[in-house]
Amino acid sequence: MVSDFFYPNMGGVESHLYELSQRLIQRGHKVIIVTHAYGNRKGVRYLTNGLKVYYISAQVIYSEATIPSFYGFFPIFRHILIRESIQIVHGHGAFSALCHEGILHSKTMGLKAVFTDHSLFGFADASSILTNKLLKFTLSDIDHVICVSHTSKENTVLRAALSPRNVSVIPNAVVASQFLPDPTVPDPNWITIVVISRLVYRKGVDLLVAIIPRICESYKHVRFIIGGDGPKRIDLEQMREKHLLHDRVELLGPIKHHEVRNVLVQGNIFLNTSLTEAFCIAIVEAACAGLFVVSTKIGGVPEVLPSHMIHYASPEEDDLVIAISKAIHTFKFGHIDPSQFNDQLKEMYNWSNVAERTEKVYASIQQTKNSPLIERLRRYYGCGVYAGKVFCMIVALDYLIWKLLEWLFPDDSIEKAVVFPYQRYRRYFQENQEAPTTYSMNHVGNSVIVEEEEYDE
Template sequence: MGEWKRHRILMVSDFFYPNFGGVENHIYYLSQCLLKLGHKVVVMTHAYNNRSGVRYMTGGLKVYYVPWKPFLMQNTFPTFYGTLPIVRTILIREKISLVHGHQAFSTLCHEALMHARTMGYKVVFTDHSLYGFADAGSIHMNKVLQFTLAEVSQAICVSHTSKENTVLRSGLPPEKVFVIPNAVDTAMFKPAPERLSSHEIVIVVISRLVYRKGADLLVEVIPEVRFIVGGDGPKRVRLEEMREKHSLQDRVEMLGAVQHSQVRSVLITGHIFLNSSLTEAFCIAILEAASCGLLTVSTRVGGVPEVLPDDMIVLAKPDPSDMVQAIKKAISILPKIDPQEMHNRMKELYNWHDVAKRTEIVYDRALKCSNQNLLQRLSRYLSCGAWAGKLFCLVMIIDFLLWHLLQLWKPAEDIEEVPDFILSHDQDKGISWDNENQSLR
């Protein structure tokens, strides 16, 4: 095999393990597959309770849990420049060549991408959610996203609907935005060894019990059928009140928060998986359920219609009566569903190794983008608005000055570079990492 230069990637987000969710899983599985491809991957996130400092995960994945505590929905408090010293240190210590930020709602992601561009690094951003345009929160977030993505090298969205949403919100040229869907670990999510009896149909819901995930919609739908509900959140009280009101204790089982390692054991107890989200860019939960052989009933929102073939999912409007009709339709076609066949199809449709290879292409394109001086970069920020553009320019100028002050105070030569994690020999591909020549052999 000829010499091949690898990427050195810093993944940044407020959302990572031990917290669980779609973004956390995406970063972890993508990082593991990139490591197997021979790239160096380091993750930066904030501290979780007593988890702080540097940790190593499976495959030599290095995680920096920086000593910032979350203040709202696992997000750190915006500091603008407070993270500059530690971001700079990590970039130099790990000899990073590219920074990959995840999730528009992540404060740490926005700040790291801003600092990385100031220091001349190429940056890639992945958007995992959909946002509106009219409410105050969305208007604020969209302006922040416009600022962050003004200089992004390339961007990734998890669905075509998400791409359209991101392009409209940020003003990014569509040719800079790529669609790379999520995937599922089919080795973990497998059907039950024996097909379940159809004497009593069981519908499974595993979701955060919040408004965005359609918890209020569930309250209207559940009295009609039997459910197993896994998940926790502020809307759990409404579900329990509904169960008491209709005396459904024998038909509605509330499991509370379910650990990710236990999700499969809950899924294989049911026949149908119900997703009642009111907004969704992709929905990994649907993939996990389909991989376990469950037929899915879901609201027709966001990127959900793009996720599964028509014979694996029944879509409905986010309306209680329409959801009940969709569930009845799903029950009628259940006898035609072969869980093992569905699992095998999911293996072919969604694979994390394929996601990593497609992401690798985006990295290649990002590194080919031309470098620009400060004046050329500021012109992009001026286009963000009459007042906002000037404010963004001021923020970047201050960031640039602080970076140069840091260089004077602590030159890059004084920051010790850490040795690379030595990859074990890959018996199947005959690949190992040559630490001296910085190439695969």
């Protein structure tokens, strides 16, 4: 697994990598993760179940995304692939430079490559045009693509000019046991609306700032709990000051993932005002915790929850106020019983099922033959009149660098890593009835550095 986004950073991609890797390990596969260093977290770390993570030194440019190094990443990445006897490279995130570079280098080395797209992009603004061209380059020689929703699939197929037959839809999932509802927690004197999100423009914080005063004015028994941080937090603070809503709007700031459930169960309604979402795992977690959901009807959100768990609204101020008002009236007169949501969703969104479907993708691409260099160049040449020629030069130089590395550091000169004793630790957890399948993220954060020499036995 290759991505810029992994723990200790928190987000949907990060949890997806961790949970998917854990389930693949339980199914008998060897999985390692390659990401960039986070502060003092550098080198090799072992997480729960022997999940091995390489934290590579790289320069972060924005929001934990690294600066593209083109070929600077190749020597150490090749060393890791050979040392760990890797057969498939799975990249995550269109914004991840490590993901794009990892796919390019792995295909040059003759390995199989898979890409999972977690985002939606437009087609008109400069940022989307550049990102789409980069994605077209990366996916010109990909073995398979996975998207988290059907809307995301349509978006990716159009952006990268892919054949729909080469793209699968495998949704995100949730560990439902980590989000058990607690009906005794919410204050019966209030209807509490919870918002947990990164406080950025894409998450619709401007809409949130506009609708909170209107809801508080119309309903004196409604309050808001807002968790998260970001550049838009100052707008929420100014709104609270302007309308004197300190007793009705609580700003919690950053929330660790293992604390999310404790915040969610304090509420009755979960509000999502995002302007774009490929899936939105937050609304699944909220429904699992027993909250009714009100969300903007954008991206892949309409595919996520059954209709009795959610009200939709256009990403407009007036429509959101109407949808929230309907949810408040529904709660006020007892027409909703969210206590059964957790049981329904744990069957719908299961990480073991996601891992099984991903495993089938891996098995299918293992049956295909790798394309020769001339065929790879032909594919890249079709990326555009000028871009195609540039891409061909990048790939040709990548191939020459690989041959140079093969001459300087032959495969047999690279020491193979000792395999982590998965079976021994799996038996240990089974004997002690402490299966590590529902560890919360605070356990992930407290990872341990392990010397491989300990496993020489």
